[in-house]
Amino acid sequence: MKSDLEINQATKLKSINEIVKSLHIKEDDLDFYGAYQAKLKASFISHLKENQISKLILVTAMSPTPAGEGKTTTTIGLADALFSLGKKVAVCIREPSLGPVFGMKGGATGGGYAQVAPMDKINLHFTGDFHAITSANNLLAALIDNHIHHGNLLNIDIDQISFRRCLDMNDRALRNIDLKLDHNDRNTGFDITVASEVMAIFCLAESLDDLQHRLGEIEVAKRKDATSVYAKDLKAEGAMTALLKDAFQPNVVQTLNGTPAFIHGGPFANIAHGCNSVVATKTALKLADYVITEAGFGADLGAEKFIDIKCRQSGIKPDIIILVATIRALKFHGGITVSELNQENLKALEVGFNNLKRHIENCSEHFGLDVIVAINRFNSDTDNEMIWLQNSIDNMGFQSVLCSHWADGAKGAQNLAESVLDQLNKPKTFKFLYEDSLSLKEKITAIALKIYRAKEVQFSDSALKKLVSLEKNYANLPVCIAKTPYSFSSDPKAYGAPENHTLMIRELRLARGAGFVMAICGDLMTMPGLPKIPASEKIKLSAQGFLEGLN
Known part of the structure; x- marks a missing residue:
């Protein structure tokens, strides 16, 4: 089979103004970044009204293997399947970070025939959002040091400066650095941009005013009397917001199937909530009848944070949870090494099933939502393994659907789409895990x-x-x-x-x-390093100027 990049480049894309017609977006409502990428104008978003019939479908996953289980691919495949059934659909996912693109995982635009496009542009500079976030973050860092240089009227304790610089690249050499600053030498470091609080704020803010207010509330340091110093004390929030003004407009692209896709923001799924921006999700919910979005990592982190942080702050709520599982991950959690995952092993499958079972129970019991297990099939999966897994899920009283969207595109997720449409008609009792009033x-x-x-x-x-x-x-x-x-x-x-x-x-x-x-909990890595053989080694341009090696 062709590589993801080859599939993406071989697909004839429609112009972005043609793609957005299904959501009744006009050409004048877009700021274009080439033929296939655009941002929605703020003036257009401000006039949108609530769509009372829209449904939000949350895609999460069991605890993953190091390679991931195809959560983004399933999100895109399900959206394509619903779109192919004639539904008014939008998909909402995060923007890729250059750190993983050049590091261990490679690109983050889906895979096989369930991808967003143009893959090369989205995975690299895209519309410049992460560069703007990096600049806004580092402006604040510069203002802190500049304030100290010019007399330190705020009485900042240089040993208690908590705000760090950032860079959208895996660079372990920058984790800890010594600054030489006019007799105010101190140790600090860089985080990857997606781990910065500016990124988290960017993805939780609901308007430019809200963005500016939140940026001003960042705690950057302590004074020598232990009181807090905020970004607003340095009068930084105005200029930071100016740098983020254009970036704050949601990006719209397309899937290989022609489904509209909003790709905006990308906070770290560990130190932050790990999902796309609130403004993109809310905009999609006003435009489409069905919005498919994903949470970060496995459901214990991703779905929980999506619900208890993003939903709690924004007022949105999912109508159903799609839980992605793979035979490979089940065997991995059954004690099998990565090198042996392609071999049939029903005993390991049975042991590892406890992981999936726990996620199903958590999502259903603690969040009050219907759960459908999407089994993302790999070529190495055997019929015996598949039958055992589906029977085990059925015995729990939950529905599972075998999916092949990676190989078959929208057709491979059609059964999943039909199951989702059926389940969405049933009553639900969405709830948070805990109350605000708790300590x-x-x-x-x-x-x-x-x-x-x-x-x-x-x-x-x-x-x-x-x-x-x-x-x-x-x-x-x-x-x-x-x-x-x-x-x-x-x-x-x-x-x-x-x-x-x-x-x-x-x-x-x-x-x-x-x-x-x-x-x-444990060691937290906010600036990852590159692996021994980084993905960047395979990336190059052909003699014709086309990108090669991105996966």
Whole structure:
């Protein structure tokens, strides 16, 4: 079969103004970035009215293997299938980060015949949104150091500056750096752009006014009397918002099937909520009858944060959850090494099924939504394995659908689309995992005990001290737990469905502008490094100027 890039480049795309006609968007409503990419004008978005019949379909997944389980591919395939059935559809996903594109995972535009296009442009500079976010972030960092250079009237304690610079690239050499600044030398570092609070704010803000206000609320440092210094104290929020003005307009492209796709924002799925922008999702819900979007990582992190952070802040709510599973991931969680995943192993499948079972139970019981398991089929999957898996899901009382959208495009997800349409007609009782009125400690404990099935939560001494101070002013905020996506525990090698474990909270951080508190478990990598053989080694231009090697 052709590579993803070859499939993408061989597809004859329609002009973007032709694509958006299905959503009743006119050419004058777009700012064009070439023939196949555009941004929706702010003036157009401001006049849109609520679509009372629109349905939001959330795609999440079981705990993944290092290669991922095809969550984005399933999101796109389902949208294409609904579009092929004549439905008014839009897909909403995150923008790719250059770090993974050149690092371990490669591109993030789907795969096979379930992709968004043009793949090469979306995966590289796209419309420049991440560059704008990087610039806004680093302007604030520069203003902090400049303020200190010119007398430090705010009395900033240089040993308590928490705001860091960022770069949209995997560069381990920048994790820790020493700044030489006029007798104010200090240690700091860079985060990858998608891990910055500016990115999280960008994706949770609902208007430019809201964006500017949130940027001003970023806590950047402490004074020597331990009081907080905010970005607004440096009068930074106005210029930062100016840099983000154009980027804040949602991007619209197309799938290979011609379905409209909104790709906007991309916060880290660990230290932040890990989903596309609120403004893009809400805009899509006003334009389409069915909006398909995805959460980050597995459901224990991705779906929980989508619901308890994004939905809580924005007022949107999903109508159904699609849980992506693969035979490969089930065997991986059954104790099989990556090199052996292509071999039939019913015993490992049975052991690993506990992971999927836990995710199904969590989504249904704690979020009150119908769950359909989308089995993303690989060529190595055997009939015996597939029959066993579908029977096991059926015995739980849930529906599973075998999908082949990677190989067959929209046709391969048609059964899934029909099942979704049928389930959407049934009543539901959407709910959050915890109430706003709970303390931060109670919220963290609720996630640990209910979603992770831990027996207890323990805090380090420093985290406990921070918890006491945060409870005074920020107990109303939701919590964002940063832990490994490969396990329900904080141990990345505790596969399957561990329970009765202890969740250790090493550190607490405040994302004041974004509006949540981070609870960090284990080592947190906010600036990844490149692998021994990075994906960038295969990327080049042909003699004709066409991109090659991107996958």
